[in-house]
Amino acid sequence: xxxxxxxxxxxxxxxxxxxxxxxxxxxxxxxxxxxxxxxxxxxxxxxxxxxxxxxxxxxxxxxxxxxxxxxxxxxxxx
Numbered sequence: 279x280x281x282x283x284x285x286x287x288x289x290x291x292x293x294x295x296x297x298x299x300x301x302x303x304x305x306x307x308x309x310x311x312x313x314x315x316x317x318x319x320x321x322x323x324x325x326x327x328x329x330x331x332x333x334x335x336x337x338x339x340x341x342x343x344x345x346x347x348x349x350x351x352x353x354x355x356x
Contacts, residue, residue, distance in 0.1 A: 296305040303315040320327055
């Protein structure tokens with residue numbers, strides 16, 4: 279999907295330099311440190327994360343799920 283060769287090289291540099299640790303997500307690109315933590319992405323996009331993750335909530339609910347409810351669960355997750 280990346281058409282411009284300049285963008286392609288920046289994207290490749292990001293993936294090559296992306297680092298994950300227990301406290302931060304960072305990539306060093308073109309002399310700059312880029313924060314790509316969930317909080318930074320939410321801030322950039324102006325999003326407010328939900329109080330409870332819908333996937334985690336649904337995962338808790340599947341312990342006693344009956345087979346007829348699987349289609350509804352899969353539809354929610356997708």
